[in-house]
Amino acid sequence: MRKGYILKKIIILVLILALPGFLYYLLTAKGKNRYKPLPFYGPKMVAKTGHKFHGKYIPDTIYHKLSDFNLTDQNGKPVSFKNFDKKIFVASFFYTNCPDICSAVNKNISELVYAYRKNRMVYFTSITVDPERDTPPALKKYSSRYETTNKWLFLSGDTATTYSLARNGFLVNAVQKNEHDFIYSDKLILIDAEKRIRGYYDGTSAADITKLNDEIKVLIAEELRKVDKPLY
Structure with a gap:
């Protein structure tokens, strides 16, 4: 059973590495594949713990993480x-009555959602900055434009929660300018399995x-390597 599980993980990993664009992130060292790691965004601090690397003690680093949130x-x-x-x-911010830019961003997200529709490790969230009008029924109607399945969640919460989450969690701006403008x-913000920010991307590019x-x-490869770490 264990051998079959490991083999399945290896096959998935090989398939991931075979994709053309992904090759950019590979480095070769002593005949072994090494991943070019993604950066960590946000404030960081030195931990009291550490580890040894080639006999040298290296302090661990504590990276910025999202705080837990409660949205609908x-x-x-x-x-x-x-x-x-x-x-x-992948997280993003929007509101249903915004100009064309939201449609352009969400169209691009929908293509990613479709690409990862069978992958249980990857999800997408779009958080409204206009919760007063973007109630769950309004978001449900809006989401019907796209093939969301259960992979893409359109989220709302009170402005105190969502605006604080944007600024202090995702480290992006979110504020209401006037009644109709935000x-x-x-x-688009890429969040890893440890709730750390690993990338920012222009949603229209x-x-x-x-x-x-x-x-x-x-990040998928990173997670698979954690599971099968003894093999690599």
């Missing part, structure tokens, strides 16, 4: 970290969407 999805169901336990997810980031697609694969 388009189906009226509560959403928190429990929904993303050991999962990778200032918010159009970035084809080049950035391709880069995001490749870097999602990097």
Whole structure:
């Protein structure tokens, strides 16, 4: 049973590495594949713990992590970290009455959602900055434009929660300018399984969407390597 499980993981990993754009993230050292790691964004601090590398003691680094949140999805169901336990997810901000930019960003997200529709490790979230109008029923109606399945959650919460989450968690801007206008980031934000920020991408840029697609694969490979670490 264990051998079959390991073989399955190896096959998945090989398939990931075989994808053309992903090759950019590979380095070769002593005949072994090494991944070019993604950066960590946000403030960081030196931990009191450490580890040895080639006989040298190296202090561990504590990276910025999202705090847990409690929001509601388009189906009226509560959403928190429990929904993303050991999962990778891509977050974004929007509102249903925004100009064309939201449609452009969400169209690009929908293509990624489709690409990862069978992958249990990858999810997508779009958080409204206009919760007063973007109630769960309104988000449900809006989400019907896209083939969301259960991989793409449209989330709402009170502005105190969502704006704080944007600024202090995802480290992007979100503020209501007036009754009908909002200032918010159009970035897509890549979050790893440990709830750390690993990338920001222009949601309207084809080049950035391709880069995001490749870097999602990097995180998938990281997670698979954790499971089968003794093999590598």
